[in-house]
Amino acid sequence: MDTARIVARCTEVLGECTFVADRSMAHGEAVVVEVVDASGTGWIAKHVVQEKKYRQELGAYRDWVRMLSDSAPALHSAHDDMNMLLLNKLNGTTVEGTRWEYDPSIYHRIGELTRLLHVSAAPVVDEDYAENLVEDLEKYLFRGAHLLSHAEIDSARDQVGEITEMPPLITVPCHLDNQPRNWLVDDDGTVRLIDFGHARRQPWITDTNRMDLRHWRQSPELREAFYDGYGRTPTDDDMYFYRLYLAYLGVTTIVWAYEHGDPTFAAEGRGWLRELMG
Structure with a gap:
């Protein structure tokens, strides 16, 4: 076009x-x-x-x-x-690459906005979520068989397969690319959320992955600010699911990134997957 x-x-x-x-x-x-x-x-x-x-x-x-x-x-x-x-x-400058990128007040507000998005529709108990995730993983493993080692494939299958043993998961409307490049801030410090191209229903904790795997590792106070704004912290069950979900995310990132000519992003996904294997 x-x-x-x-x-x-x-x-x-x-x-x-x-x-x-x-x-x-x-x-x-x-x-x-x-x-x-x-x-x-x-x-x-x-x-x-x-x-x-x-x-x-x-x-x-x-x-x-x-x-x-x-x-x-x-x-x-x-x-x-x-x-x-x-x-x-909308007015404002992309937060990524500015002095706001590691400002806790931004993450507090993003926590508030993320919660608003998550409660914009009633939560749904998705009885088929785990099975659908396993099926989707297999599609990516087929597409990316030449990119992944046998150990990586086996590890991802084992970990994502564990989700099928959990109780049915609750899904909410999620952004799923929730990171500073999709946040705007204006001169008054007003924060806005943009680009809903990935938005779909998922368990709420998945909407933290971009922050968790990048900015929060360097600055854990940003995690605290986000959850303070969100008004909820993850439970042990949330974190158990999230760890297993990251195996799926690692595989899909590797495959998607190579198909779109982004080796840096692919290497990032491989790093997540190998961390889980370790």
């Missing part, structure tokens, strides 16, 4: 629009374009390549994200013929 076509659709909907920047990520799963209309209002238009992913993100904006009010983008319109979402552009 070329940016000119996206800008043209924005003009059809909003009146004359001017291209500002291509905000797309390198992985190529979406084309994200920033435009400004004649009144100077900024907009984000996102074309999602995969139909399934488009429907997933659209559903998140319609059903869950509204709970965050002006702390998250609002859906202006959906364009099914182009798999395109038109969203208002």
Whole structure:
């Protein structure tokens, strides 16, 4: 999808629009374009390549994200013929790479916003969660057989398989890419949550993995700030599940990253998997 076509659709909907920047990520799963209309209002238009992913993100904006009010983008319109979402552009700078990236006050607020997202719909007991996770793992193991050692494959199977022995898991609406590159902060310190392209139902603790595997390791006070804002700390059962889930996350990260030409991310996933094996 070329940016000119996206800008043209924005003009059809909003009146004359001017291209500002291509905000797309390198992985190529979406084309994200920033435009400004004649009144100077900024907009984000996102074309999602995969139909399934488009429907997933659209559903998140319609059903869950509204709970965050002006702390998250609002859906202006959906364009099914182009798999395109038109969203208002929020004020603020991406937290990643700024002085805010290791500020506990940011994590406290993100904890509050994450909780709002998690309670935006009723929790659901998913009787099939564990079996579906095992099936999904096998698909990734098949795709990534040439990338993984026998020991890594066996370890991942064993650990993810243990989840099937747990009681049925409760799922809630989760962001699932909850990290500083998807947080905005403005000059007043107001924090906002963006990019719901991965949002779907999962056990709540999975929404901490990006922070836990990166920033919290260096600065454990950020973990405390997040959970203080969230209003809940993980139980032993939460952490038992989470440790097993990380084996799944390690495998899927390795495979996805190699398929998208990101060896650094793949190495990170392999590191998580080997830690669990150790």
